[in-house]
Amino acid sequence: MLKVENIQVYYGMIHAIKGVSFEVNEGEVIALIGANGAGKTTILHTITGLVAPKSGHVLFEGKDLTKIPAHKIVYLGMAHVPEGRRIFQQLTVLENLKLGAFSITDKVQIEKNLNYVYMHFPRLAERKNQVAGTLSGGEQQMLAMGRALMSNPKIILMDEPSMGLSPLLVNEIFKIISEVSKDGTTVLLVEQNAKKALSIADRAYVLETGNIVMEGKASELLDNPRIRAAYLGE
Amino acid sequence: MSSFFSYLIAGISLGGIYALIALGYTMVYGIAKMLNFAHGDVIMIGGYVAFTAISTMQQPVWIAVPCAIIACILLGVVIEKVAYKPLRSATPLAVLITAIGVSYLLQNVALLIFGSQARNFTSVVPDDFSVSLGSINISGETVVTILASVAIMVALTLFVNHTKSGKAMQAVSEDRGAAQLMGINVNRTISLTFAIGSALAGVASVLLCSTYPQISPYTGAMPGIKAFTAAVFGGIGSIPGAMIGGVVLGVIENLSKAYISSELSDAIVFAVLIIVLLVKPTGLLGKKINEKV
Numbered sequence: 001m002l003k004v005e006n007i008q009v010y011y012g013m014i015h016a017i018k019g020v021s022f023e024v025n026e027g028e029v030i031a032l033i034g035a036n037g038a039g040k041t042t043i044l045h046t047i048t049g050l051v052a053p054k055s056g057h058v059l060f061e062g063k064d065l066t067k068i069p070a071h072k073i074v075y076l077g078m079a080h081v082p083e084g085r086r087i088f089q090q091l092t093v094l095e096n097l098k099l100g101a102f103s104i105t106d107k108v109q110i111e112k113n114l115n116y117v118y119m120h121f122p123r124l125a126e127r128k129n130q131v132a133g134t135l136s137g138g139e140q141q142m143l144a145m146g147r148a149l150m151s152n153p154k155i156i157l158m159d160e161p162s163m164g165l166s167p168l169l170v171n172e173i174f175k176i177i178s179e180v181s182k183d184g185t186t187v188l189l190v191e192q193n194a195k196k197a198l199s200i201a202d203r204a205y206v207l208e209t210g211n212i213v214m215e216g217k218a219s220e221l222l223d224n225p226r227i228r229a230a231y232l233g234e
Numbered sequence: 235m236s237s238f239f240s241y242l243i244a245g246i247s248l249g250g251i252y253a254l255i256a257l258g259y260t261m262v263y264g265i266a267k268m269l270n271f272a273h274g275d276v277i278m279i280g281g282y283v284a285f286t287a288i289s290t291m292q293q294p295v296w297i298a299v300p301c302a303i304i305a306c307i308l309l310g311v312v313i314e315k316v317a318y319k320p321l322r323s324a325t326p327l328a329v330l331i332t333a334i335g336v337s338y339l340l341q342n343v344a345l346l347i348f349g350s351q352a353r354n355f356t357s358v359v360p361d362d363f364s365v366s367l368g369s370i371n372i373s374g375e376t377v378v379t380i381l382a383s384v385a386i387m388v389a390l391t392l393f394v395n396h397t398k399s400g401k402a403m404q405a406v407s408e409d410r411g412a413a414q415l416m417g418i419n420v421n422r423t424i425s426l427t428f429a430i431g432s433a434l435a436g437v438a439s440v441l442l443c444s445t446y447p448q449i450s451p452y453t454g455a456m457p458g459i460k461a462f463t464a465a466v467f468g469g470i471g472s473i474p475g476a477m478i479g480g481v482v483l484g485v486i487e488n489l490s491k492a493y494i495s496s497e498l499s500d501a502i503v504f505a506v507l508i509i510v511l512l513v514k515p516t517g518l519l520g521k522k523i524n525e526k527v
């Protein structure tokens with residue numbers, strides 16, 4: 001479904017991504033794990049067009065996303081929950097969610113998506129008229145995920161959804177990611193919380209300073225001594 | 235007392251013009267993150283288009299005014315495409331210098347075509363639009379300016395808060411990247427912002443030149459600076475801020491002209507601005523910039 005082919009990304013002189021390739025199949029939950037600065041966010045930004053690669057391709061259902069402007073990518077069925085949430089702080093929860101459905105013109109469909117989001121995040125329904133900037137960190141993360149789901153995506157990219165959340169909330173967020181996956185949405189999950197990510201993923205890729213250094217079934221990586229030492233703190 | 239009210243009403247009217255211009259500054263600043271210093275000169279060009287249509291080509295007002303507005307819209311959108319769009323990722327200083335360059339360019343084009351001498355502008359408002367309230371006489375220009383600016387501000391507020399394009403503008407102003415992820419075309423949103431700001435400048439140009447019935451290549455410069463001040467005063471980036479800032483500025487200017495000194499009125503306006511910024515650095519309704527996590 002999504003195929004990243006040998007992408008190289010530079011920020012000025014900094015060579016951030018040094019030829020990364022990987023694949024996400026329909027229905028999978030794929031985890032991309034790695035330490036701070038490994039290049040996880042850069043990869044997601046390259047996929048959704050916020051950053052242009054120097055070379056390489058990103059194929060989504062056969063279309064080369066590197067040749068499509070960023071604002072057209074959501075129309076193809078790809079949503080991105082960016083790092084740091086980046087919700088529209090000055091707008092209300094409902095206005096944020098409606099912007100999530102900007103790519104959809106059918107009002108009935110928007111209403112359906114809204115109900116779907118409220119079902120997974122009842123908290124957002126309770127707070128729909130609250131200004132988003134005044135939500136708690138966990139609620140803001142829920143809003144960022146809900147906003148992405150409003151576009152009815154085939155695949156959702158999530159950049160560290162557990163960042164800065166209490167363990168209880170982390171569990172809740174990961175439960176919802178599993179549910180979204182069960183509902184048929186493909187998931188590409190970037191996480192520093194490797195343990196949690198591997199526990200819900202089918203397969204995973206491990207990124208180190210711009211290179212993929214390991215890949216495999218998530219369950220196998222969870223047992224891998226090198227992974228346990230480097231990413232699971234054991 | 236009645237003279238106070240007539241100064242006040244004339245001040246509100248002047249403030250309405252400032253507000254229309256300030257809206258262009260504030261919307262472009264909020265959405266394109268730049269100070270369009272050529273905005274005042276777009277007004278001057280609009281004034282010359284109306285002048286040419288009315289005085290040279292003998293056209294009626296209902297043709298001249300739309301011509302001025304359309305000319306401003308085209309000019310604003312073209313300036314954005316040609317001068318600012320290529321600098322989308324340049325430093326703010328480069329963009330600012332470009333904007334100042336565009337401002338001089340427009341003034342010099344007007345100098346070349348129309349000469350430096352100020353021309354008399356025939357008001358677009360018929361004489362019988364004036365109103366008497368008891369002992370107060372309100373000129374037709376004042377009446378039309380107040381009505382037009384209120385109507386435009388209401389329409390703009392509805393547009394920004396209740397249409398998809400308006401929501402897109404708010405989203406782009408907060409976070410360009412996140413807006414793109416929603417499917418919003420940032421370039422088109424910026425163009426639309428310039429088009430709207432310039433349309434308001436077009437309206438302001440006719441109202442301004444009708445109220446102070448003259449036009450010269452420098453007609454736009456001072457009102458441009460005052461309106462920019464009004465936008466900062468109200469909180470740059472804030473639409474209601476620009477409206478309030480414009481009206482407050484116009485009233486302060488007119489009342490200080492009447493009661494303190496016409497030479498000092500501009501100094502008083504800027505002094506008030508400085509005091510407001512000292513007390514509230516973001517302006518009356520300005521929001522503090524949210525820091526990204």
Ligand SMILES: Nc1ncnc2c1ncn2[C@@H]1O[C@H](COP(=O)(O)OP(=O)(O)OP(=O)(O)O)[C@@H](O)[C@H]1O
Pocket residue numbers: 011014016034035036037038039040041042043083192
């Ligand atoms: N806009 C930028 N300009 C210059 N360098 C950048 C920029 N964004 C990222 N980098 C650099 O690129 C490298 C990869 O950054 P990236 O944000 O992709 O890492 P990450 O894996 O997401 O890290 P984290 O877990 O901390 O979010 C880092 O060395 C970073 O300093």
Ligand SMILES: [Mg+2]
Pocket residue numbers: 040041042083159
């Ligand atoms: Mg990151």
